[in-house]
Structure formats: C-alpha cells, structure tokens
Amino acid sequence: MAVTTTSRDGIAVITFENPPVNGMGLAIRRGMTDALAAANADDAISGIVITGGGTIFSxxxxxxxFNTPRAEQAPNLHDVIAAVEASPKPVCIAINGTTLGGGLELSLGANYRVANAKAEVGLPEVKIGILPGAGGTQRLPRVVGLETALNMIVSGASVPAGKLARTALFDAVVEGDVVDAAVALLKDRIAAGGPHPRVRDRKVEHDDAEAFIAWARMGVAAASKHFPAPLRCVDAVAASLKPFDVGMTVEREGFTVLLNSPESKALRHAFFGERAAGKIDDIGADVVPRAIDRVGVIGAGTMGGGISMNFVNAGIPVVLVETAQEALDRGLATIRRNYEASAKKGKLTEAQVEQRMALLTPSLDYAALGEADLIIEAVYEDYAVKQSVFEKIEAVAKPGAILATNTSTLDVDRIAAFTKRPQDVLGLHFFSPANVMRLLEVVRGAQTAKDVMATAMAMAKRIRKTAVVSGVCDGFIGNRMIEQYSRQAGFLLEEGALPQQVDRAMEAFGFAMGPFRMGDLAGNDIGWAIRKRRYVEQPGMVYPKNGDLLCEMGRYGQKTGKGWYDYVPGDRTPHPSAEVEAMIIAQSQELGITRRAISDQEIVERLVYALTNEGARLLEEGIAARASDIDIVYLSGYGFPVWRAGPMFHADQVGLYNVLAAMRGYARGHRGECWEPAPLLVELAGAGLSFNQYTARPRAAA
Structure with a gap:
C-alpha cells in the first residue's frame, strides 16, 4: 500500500497502489491528500496527474x-475530493483501468480526465443497497447527461470508457499510455491559460427533465419494490437539476437513510458473505492448486449434461461417459438443444454453439477418462452404484487426478473409501439445472488434501459458480436444512393448512417458490426416495406421511402432470387439486387431529426457523464454517429472498431471543419434539449475540 510522486516536465504524477483493486482506504486517502498538498507547495510543479498503480485505477x-470507523475517518473520500477540486493547480485523472464507485467520484472532482479505451467505469453502490455518496449522483449527470447518468446509477452497471468518449466525462480516450496522454493534455491546457473547468459548475441539460424523471420514477418503482435504493437514486439524480450544494444535501440524506436500511444491511451481508465463502481458513496462498485442463463427467443425464456445459462454457474440454449409446446420444442432443436455444435468443452465435459442442468427447469407455485432471460422477444416488463407478474410475484415472462425487446426500467419506486415494476425493454438489444454478457445495472429506480443496475453489470461480465449503453429513448444508423446512411444511398440512396457502405465505415472504410448488418442479419422488432411506437409517425421525401418500398416488409433480397441484399439458401453472385436498383432510382425520386455521405468520416462522435451528447445528458441528456460508447457500441455491439475506442473517435481525421464544411456543403444539433448540442457539440468545458473531470450530482435516 503506497502513494508515490514523480515529476514529468513540471507535472507531478501521483500514483496510488493498494492491491488488488486499489481500494481507497485510510492510508491511501492520507497519502493522496499529503501528496496533493506537497505538489501544490512545490513551485516547480505546474499541474498534477493522479493515477492508479497496476491495471486498475480504483x-x-x-x-x-466497510462497517469500520476507518471508512469515515479523516480524510474521508469527501475530504480527498474536496482537496482535488480546490487544488490551485489543475488536476487531471489518468484512468488506466477499471474505475468504480469512489474511484469514479474522485475523478469527477478533477479538472480533466483521460481514460484508456479499455477501462470500464461505473457507480455500483445500488447493488449493496446504497447510492453513490461522494457526489456521484450530482457530478455524473453534469458530464454524461441526465438519462445516461440515471441509467448507470440505478443499474449499477459499468460502461466501457469508449462508449462515453463523446461526453464531457472524458477529455480524451486513448489506446496508448494513459499517463503520457494525461501529462500532455495537462501541459496543453496550462499553456492555453485558465480558468480550468470544474464539474460542479456545469449545468445538467435536458429537453424535458421533469417528464423524464417522472417516467423513470414509475419504472424504477415497479421494478424494485423490495429495494429502496433505486428510487432514492432517482431522487438524488433529480436533485442534480438544482444548485450543486442543494443536490449534495439530498444525496447525503439519501445515503444516510439507505446505509441504515435493513435491505442495505442484507445486501452488504450477502456481498461480504460471498467473498468470505471463497476462503478456507486453514488453506493459505502457499497451497498451490492443481491444473485442470481436461474434465471427465460420468453420466449424460440432466445433471451430467448440465455439469459438462459448465466446463465447456469456460473453454475446458470434457469427456462425457455413459454406459449405453442411446443414453449418450440423448444427453448430447439435450446439450445441443440447450445451446441452440441460447443461440435463438441471441446469447450465442451458431459458430459458438459448434465450438462448444466440439469440446465434448462422448465415450462408452471409461479408459477415455485416463487423461482427465478432474473426474465427476453424476450417477444414481445409491452406494452400490457409486462403488462400482469409483472402482472403474480408479482403474483408469491418472495419478493426481481429482475424483469428485456429485452426490446430494450420501457420505463422501464412505465413497472415498471405495478408492485407494481418498486424499484425491471430494464432493462437488451441483444444483439442478447445473448449467444455470450458481451454487456449488464443495464437500470436504476427512482425508481430502488441501490442494484438492484449493483446486475446487479456484475451479468454481473459473466456471462462474458460487462455491461454499461443507463438511460431510447427510445432505450437507442445503439439503440437510431443507429437510427440516419440508417436514414443517408437511406437518402444517396435517394441522389445517393446504399446499396453496403454505406456498402463498412463503412467496409473500419472498421465496421464489413455496415448498410444494418447488417439490412439484424438482420431482416429489426424489424426496420420497430419500425418506425411504431415512426410515432405515434413522427410524426415530418422524416424517409427515402426506408426501409418501402423494407419491403412492403417482403424483410426482410436473413431469407426471400432477403433484401437490394439477397441471394442464404444456402449462406449468399450478392448479389446486381436489384429490390432494381430500387426501390431506383424510390424513388429519386418521391422525385424530382437528384441523384449525393457521396464520401466514405461523407458516413463515415455522418454516424459516426450522432452517435457522438446523443451521445452528451445522455451525456447532463445524459442517459450516460461518453463518454467512449458510446464508450464501440459501441465497444462491434455494431462492431465499435476497433482501432478507438468508435464514441466519434473518434470525439475527429478528433477534435470537425472539426466535427462541417463538420456537418454544411451537414446541407446545403438534410434533413439538421437532422444536428442540440447538444448544448454540440457546447459548447465543442467552448472551445477546448473533449467529454472525460466531465462528464455527473447524473440523480436523488432512
């Protein structure tokens, strides 16, 4: 972390470096302010260029x-921008690469800006629930226009500098060395004499600003009903039509309100949680990942085909192995159909479709996997099947190849024991459809080598997945928790609810789908198969019987045209089923339960707190390293509402004392034994702490 100054023909060049993205922390802000003051005090200096070290400006x-006193400690970003703007000597910003948020706001405080044509600029603050708070909403409209600025700020999207080359944002956009260009431009402007322009002195020009703002406000309100930041952005940008200082007051008020909003706290939690999930505490930078240049996938069904597409999309060749030619042909046809559908939507060219298909090598012979660096099996969830597959893999896999199972519930350590190289085995639990869903659970076995884990996490980034590490347990993080959620949904049916009421309540809370619609989409027979195994392995576990009865009726979901709901051929719209309602009511009578009215609040609390309680057990056991890891699993793979930031964060916001009190109330009702609180929940609630203040005790690892 450093700020250095050099001199070029009477121009001071201030360069700041804070890898990896040149974040403007306190040390950088102090160094920059001091360097600016020193340059202004030096009679030999006539102008100042500020640039970022490396390939990023800031x-x-x-x-x-973030969330520390240092963020606002003097000199804060406002102070730095004010110093740049008040400099008696002209300042030019040399934008050498990506320039986001406060980096762009800093540049707008300067007299001149020169950018590399490949640089991208943007104000992404809305993505974490706030608005640009250092003048971005006031200065950007003055240089790129009201409409362009509003679109950039409300979307948070970055824009290539070349697309803004004709605006007043840049005085020059160049292909060559941006600092050389900035020095040359500054010398020319100094030679031409002053005054040197300030962005704050410009006026926002628009033919009908009031009508445009009104139209924009309606559109943004309709598109962002759960998020207050976009509308606040509109308000702040609209204030740029007023005198600069008035607009700055509106911006600051909006920033302060948003910073303390529950939605922004949730989005910031998700932002930091996703970054934390990519780190494994006992694996440092000294652990070198293995090279992954070729991948093998066993099983060309829906899951295997989707997994293959992830790697092909990243330009990694895949050997796709099946046991029958018909299954292999069907799998390849499905992959091609998916790519051609993307091409019809304009997302791929026909040439790209063919390039990706060419990266797939189909085979009926396991020997074709011999050169693969990573082999992933995606076969039926049965230990005997897994054993047969892993024994065949071991016979052909080269030394150092990573062997992965895509199991969603089975014991990865037991699977690893099918081989003589358990250190090379881990779980890679992709979520269906694997070519679409972001989540990847990376399951660390008792003997999984550290470099195997490092490779998996690096590979996940390469194929653009959100990876979360899980220890070995039945169902890992996501499915182990969702089982408790599903049990409560079933118990609610026994007591008086119907599927449509439960789904409506959860969707009103913010879930993309309620539990019964989701079951119909995924296939109710999948859960049925898992329960059958549970009845043998965990005979003490009580399950509601309505799910089994549904499957005995052949109602597996959308694939059979009927599940918890009825479906019309070719239409996924769920229609309440009289047959299912009769089955549910009869089941209540058989259990001797008098059905009652159940509130939506009770539905939401019971399902969400069931997730929370099981999540607490995962933390206790060290299956999950952080509460935020659990939240990222639910945000990325299970449709938990983003503005609530996951079941653990949501519980923290409600207050663990209140969560525990509600659970104890439900423990007095039907199936009350299911509400035994996790000891960690009791401990943290008693201490007035939150899940996100707790770090799980890590399991011993190889």
Whole structure:
C-alpha cells in the first residue's frame, strides 16, 4: 500500500497502489491528500496527474474498511475530493483501468480526465443497497447527461470508457499510455491559460427533465419494490437539476437513510458473505492448486449434461461417459438443444454453439477418462452404484487426478473409501439445472488434501459458480436444512393448512417458490426416495406421511402432470387439486387431529426457523464454517429472498431471543419434539449475540 510522486516536465504524477483493486482506504486517502498538498507547495510543479498503480485505477472504497470507523475517518473520500477540486493547480485523472464507485467520484472532482479505451467505469453502490455518496449522483449527470447518468446509477452497471468518449466525462480516450496522454493534455491546457473547468459548475441539460424523471420514477418503482435504493437514486439524480450544494444535501440524506436500511444491511451481508465463502481458513496462498485442463463427467443425464456445459462454457474440454449409446446420444442432443436455444435468443452465435459442442468427447469407455485432471460422477444416488463407478474410475484415472462425487446426500467419506486415494476425493454438489444454478457445495472429506480443496475453489470461480465449503453429513448444508423446512411444511398440512396457502405465505415472504410448488418442479419422488432411506437409517425421525401418500398416488409433480397441484399439458401453472385436498383432510382425520386455521405468520416462522435451528447445528458441528456460508447457500441455491439475506442473517435481525421464544411456543403444539433448540442457539440468545458473531470450530482435516 503506497502513494508515490514523480515529476514529468513540471507535472507531478501521483500514483496510488493498494492491491488488488486499489481500494481507497485510510492510508491511501492520507497519502493522496499529503501528496496533493506537497505538489501544490512545490513551485516547480505546474499541474498534477493522479493515477492508479497496476491495471486498475480504483475499485472504490477499501472493502476491508466497510462497517469500520476507518471508512469515515479523516480524510474521508469527501475530504480527498474536496482537496482535488480546490487544488490551485489543475488536476487531471489518468484512468488506466477499471474505475468504480469512489474511484469514479474522485475523478469527477478533477479538472480533466483521460481514460484508456479499455477501462470500464461505473457507480455500483445500488447493488449493496446504497447510492453513490461522494457526489456521484450530482457530478455524473453534469458530464454524461441526465438519462445516461440515471441509467448507470440505478443499474449499477459499468460502461466501457469508449462508449462515453463523446461526453464531457472524458477529455480524451486513448489506446496508448494513459499517463503520457494525461501529462500532455495537462501541459496543453496550462499553456492555453485558465480558468480550468470544474464539474460542479456545469449545468445538467435536458429537453424535458421533469417528464423524464417522472417516467423513470414509475419504472424504477415497479421494478424494485423490495429495494429502496433505486428510487432514492432517482431522487438524488433529480436533485442534480438544482444548485450543486442543494443536490449534495439530498444525496447525503439519501445515503444516510439507505446505509441504515435493513435491505442495505442484507445486501452488504450477502456481498461480504460471498467473498468470505471463497476462503478456507486453514488453506493459505502457499497451497498451490492443481491444473485442470481436461474434465471427465460420468453420466449424460440432466445433471451430467448440465455439469459438462459448465466446463465447456469456460473453454475446458470434457469427456462425457455413459454406459449405453442411446443414453449418450440423448444427453448430447439435450446439450445441443440447450445451446441452440441460447443461440435463438441471441446469447450465442451458431459458430459458438459448434465450438462448444466440439469440446465434448462422448465415450462408452471409461479408459477415455485416463487423461482427465478432474473426474465427476453424476450417477444414481445409491452406494452400490457409486462403488462400482469409483472402482472403474480408479482403474483408469491418472495419478493426481481429482475424483469428485456429485452426490446430494450420501457420505463422501464412505465413497472415498471405495478408492485407494481418498486424499484425491471430494464432493462437488451441483444444483439442478447445473448449467444455470450458481451454487456449488464443495464437500470436504476427512482425508481430502488441501490442494484438492484449493483446486475446487479456484475451479468454481473459473466456471462462474458460487462455491461454499461443507463438511460431510447427510445432505450437507442445503439439503440437510431443507429437510427440516419440508417436514414443517408437511406437518402444517396435517394441522389445517393446504399446499396453496403454505406456498402463498412463503412467496409473500419472498421465496421464489413455496415448498410444494418447488417439490412439484424438482420431482416429489426424489424426496420420497430419500425418506425411504431415512426410515432405515434413522427410524426415530418422524416424517409427515402426506408426501409418501402423494407419491403412492403417482403424483410426482410436473413431469407426471400432477403433484401437490394439477397441471394442464404444456402449462406449468399450478392448479389446486381436489384429490390432494381430500387426501390431506383424510390424513388429519386418521391422525385424530382437528384441523384449525393457521396464520401466514405461523407458516413463515415455522418454516424459516426450522432452517435457522438446523443451521445452528451445522455451525456447532463445524459442517459450516460461518453463518454467512449458510446464508450464501440459501441465497444462491434455494431462492431465499435476497433482501432478507438468508435464514441466519434473518434470525439475527429478528433477534435470537425472539426466535427462541417463538420456537418454544411451537414446541407446545403438534410434533413439538421437532422444536428442540440447538444448544448454540440457546447459548447465543442467552448472551445477546448473533449467529454472525460466531465462528464455527473447524473440523480436523488432512
């Protein structure tokens, strides 16, 4: 972390470096302010260029200082921008690469800006529930226009500098060395004499600003009903039509309100949680990942085909192995159909479709996997089947190849024991459809080598997955928790609810789908198969019987045209089923339960707190390293509402004392034994702490 100054023909060049993204932390802000003052005090200096070290100008604020006093400690970003804007000597910003958030706001405080044509600029603050708070909403409209600025700020999207080359944002956009260009431009402007322009002195020009703002406000309100930040952005940008200082007051008020909003707290939690999930505490930078240049996938069904597409999309060749030619042909046809559908939507060219298909090598012979660096099996969830597959893999896999199981519930350590190289085995639990879903659970076995884990996490980034590490247990993080959620949904049916009421309540809470619609989509027979195994392995576990009865009726879901709901051929719209309602009511009578009215609040609390309680057990056991890891699993793979940031964060916001009190109330009702609180929940509630203040005790690892 450093700020250095050099001199070029009477121009001071101030360079700041804070890898990896040149975040403007306190040390950088102090160094920059001091360097600016020194340059202004030097009679030999006539102008100042500020640039970022490396290939990035600045990613904005230093995320290591978020939510800490250092973020606003003097000189804060406002102070730095004010110093740049008030400099008696002209300042030019040399934008050498990506410039986001506070980095762009800093540049707008300068007299001139020169950008590399490949640089991207943007104000992404809305993505974490706030608005640009250092003048971005006031200065950007003055240089790129009201409409362009509003679109950039409300969307948070970055834009290539070349697309803004004709605006007043840049005085020059160049292909060559941006610092050389900035020095040359500054010398020319100094020679031409002053005054040197300030962005704050410009006026926002628009033919009918009031009508445009009104139209924008309606559109943004309709598209962002759960998020207050986009509308606040509209308000702040609209204020740029007023005198600069008035607009700055509106911006600051909006920023302060949003910073303390529950939605922003949730989005910031998700932002930091996703970054934390990619780190494994006992694996440092000294652990070198293995090279993954070729991948093998066993099983060309829906899951295997989707897994293959992830790697092909990243340009990694895949050997796809099946046991029958018909299954292999069907799998390849499905993959091609998926790509051609993307091409019809304009997302791929026909040439790209063919390039991706060419990266697939189909085979009926396991020997074709001999050169693969990573082999993933995606076969039926049965230990005997897994054993047969892994024995065949071991016979052909080269030394050092990573062997992965895509199991969603089975014991990865037991599977690893089918081989003589358990250190090379781990779980890679993709979620269906694997080519679409972001989540990847990376399951660490008792003997999984550290470099295997490092490879998996690096590979996940390469194929654009959100990876979360889980220890070995039945169902890992996501499915182990969702089982308790599903049990409560079933118990609610026994007591008086119907599937449509439960689904409506959960969707009103913010879930993309309620549990019964989701069951119909995924296939109710999948859960049935898992329960059958549970009845043998965990005979003490009580399950509601309505799910089994549904499957005995052949109602597996959308694939059979009927599940918890009825479906019309070719239409996924769920229609309440009289047959299912009769089955549910009869089951209540058989159990001797008098059905009652159940509130939506009770439905939501019972399902969400069932997730929370099981999540607490996962933390206790060290299956999950952090509460935020659990939240990222649910945000990325299970449709938990983003503005609530996951079951653990949501519980923290409700207050663990209140969560525990509600659970104890439900423990007095039907199936009350299911509400035994996790000891960690009791401990944290008693101490007035939150899940996100707790770090799980890690399991011993190889």
């Amino acid at each position: 990613g904005g604020a230093d995320i290591k200082e």
